[in-house]
Amino acid sequence: MGNAEARELSFASGATPNSIGSKSIEVFADALEERSDGDLSTKAYMQSLLSFMETPPGLRDGMADIGSVLTPYFQTEFPATIMLTEMTMLLELDDTTAREATFAFGGAISEYVFNNCPECLEEYNNENQVFLGISGSTPYTLICNTPVVTMDDIEGKRIRIGGPQWARWVESMDASPVSMAVNEVYEGLGQGVLDCTAHNLPDLTNFNFIEVTTDVTLGVPGGIFGGIATHMNRDTWSSLSAENREAMLYASAAIAAELARLYVKEHEENRQLIEDKEDITVHEAGDELKAATREFIEGDIETIAERYRENHDLERSEEMISEFRESMTRWVALVKDVETGEELRQLYWDEVFSKVDVNEYGL
The missing domain is CATH 3.40.190.170 (Bacterial extracellular solute-binding protein, family 7)
Incomplete structure (x- = not known):
């Protein structure tokens, strides 16, 4: 790579300046620029280019290259993904700490959507978008x-x-x-x-x-509120080299980890406050x-499965819920000893994002 084709990508978010959302986008930008050897940089538009409600259609139409999407607000567009985000209360049954629940969820759902949810990937494809990971709040x-x-x-x-x-x-x-x-x-x-x-x-x-x-x-x-996602315009994604798509995925692991880290940090600070x-x-x-x-x-597990099967034609709802429940349990064990944002980023990268085939995914 070199800087001959250096490019600035727009990142739209409805988050306020100096919030958890905006701070995590700064980490994304730094990781992307470093990983792409300066090929790619990011200009963040906080509460200016697109609001949270405008982000999915804005990304679809190419008004921004990358965006923060609160998936639960878009039942029609992303039902399969939202069904998974509705299952975060299951973490309470494992007696997880706030840190474990938040760290585990981002890894579990990102891994599941990338690898085991063709219904989810079809949703993004239909909206001319590429899924780049999800993180969540504390309980x-x-x-x-x-x-x-x-x-x-x-x-x-x-x-x-x-x-x-x-x-x-x-x-x-x-x-x-x-x-x-x-x-x-x-x-x-x-x-x-x-x-x-x-x-x-x-x-x-x-x-x-x-x-x-x-x-x-x-x-x-x-x-937890488990729908803080990063999406990318599909045309922009397709226009990147394989190396720069890999850099984009690395930055996506970084933003997912940073969102989780900041939520846990502020959870602990406010608990004391x-x-x-x-x-x-x-x-x-x-x-x-x-x-x-x-x-x-x-009892609500059955309700969720039935609701999404009947209202959104998700025939595999029960199977998806069962698989995803196992995934969350596995991830609670994986994050048990993870304390820092750097450790979490590396875990997300090693276990999930690095395994995405940049020559196939989203193309």
């Missing part, structure tokens, strides 16, 4: 303006949810799920329109929920609430 907690510890406490509460699996959980707890844009949650909690929001701890400071929160309950509902704040009480969910949640998770 969901209840961020509230009232104590919620027991089954009696949660009954009737209005809880903002970020996906259908959490909506089903809320309903199974005899509470009311509320669908609301994330930028409206602060006001909802502050004005009492919401009793709680199911969110990860980093979002306490990312969206300033900490200012309108009095109580945080750990241990439920669990599950709320312990130290006198105006916030940290609770552990009661045994009965935890047991009911585990019972829900076990």
